[in-house]
Amino acid sequence: MINLEWLRTFGVIYECHNITEASKKLNMTQPGVSKHLLALEAHIGKKLFERTTRKLTATEYGSFLYNQINSPLEQLKKVEYYSSQRTKKTRHAISIGSTIDYFKKELIDKIYSFDMFITVQFGTEKELIEALEHDQIQLVTGIPKYNVYDHRFEPIGYNSFELVCSTDVTIPEQLIVNNKKLSQWLHKQTWFVYDNNQWEIKRFWEHYFNLKPKIVPRYVLPSYADIIDALKINTGFSIVPKTYCTKAIKDNLIKSPIVLDEIINRPLFYSSKHKNFNSKEVKYFINKLKDKGKTQPDATSN
DSSP, X not given: OOOXXXXXXXXXXXXHSSHHHHHHHXXXXXXXXXXXXXXXXXXXXXXXXXXXXXXXXXXXXXXHHHHHHHHHHHHHHHHHHHHHOOOSSOOEEEEEEEOHHHXXXXXXXXXXXXXEEEEEEEOOHHHHHHHHXXXXXXXXXXXXXXOSSOEEEEEEEEEEEEEEEETTOOOOHHHXXXXXXXXXXXXXXXXXXXXXXXXXXXXXXXXXXXXXXXXXXXXXXXXXXXXXXXXXXXXXXXXXXXHHHHHHHHTTSEEOOSOXXXXXXXXXXXXXXXXXXXXXXXXXXXXXXXXXXXXXXXXXXX
16 A cells, blocks of 8 residues: 555655755655655656756656646645644544545545544555555545455445547447447457456446456556546546546547446445444544535536
8 A cells, every 4th residue: 555655755855856855845864755765666666766966857657646646645735734723622533545536536625624633545445445454544435345354334325437448449330239249349459447356347348248358458557547547648448437537528538439328336335344443533534524515426526
């Protein structure tokens, strides 16, 4: 799981172009800043900066990562600000886990005004489940139901999924009316997926073709936002939540090549442990989100 402090340190290094200046701004030692950067590079398997004697220059992936995390980090600064305002009353404190997609779409404009101390950890669904089981966080938000652990689930809403592709793709007309040939043709295309489980692709193939897919994805990316950004400039297909791709489709940056006769839905839940010493904080946090008008994501975000 990506440590939030690694991302925060990376963002300051990116802005300062220098370990020394970043350490001053972060009030950390230079070795501490370097340790955070090395840990982040090791975790994602990418080099983020080219190092010279005078400054650090972001690699192409480094610039891409900064653009992805800059907005969430700015919002988290607001969370810290509101949480640090001292009053006489006792504030609730909670550690929550979220995918970057869900945080940016459903939480970013809500939780910074909560009168709580909030720590947010980003990760994949699998990483978040493990973090919850090992008491590293008390609540996971916006995750499908799972059965690897006996956790408590409270429904939030659902995600509706849509087949999307790059704008340079054209499906031959004769294939649209021939499901067998369309399935064969789609199998040969370049696919971008969120994880190797391929839940979205399996559901699409079962619903649309009544078959099990045999797709070997070319690219497995850490978020749906990354997939949509990739399809804007690369040729390929994916199946992503409709709420995340509506704007890109409207702006003609990607497109939906097939109109489905039925929407593919996936329920989302809050997840917590049954035996939880922070159950009061978990309930308070969930109720605050409900007070913010939290309803089904696709019913409000499209």
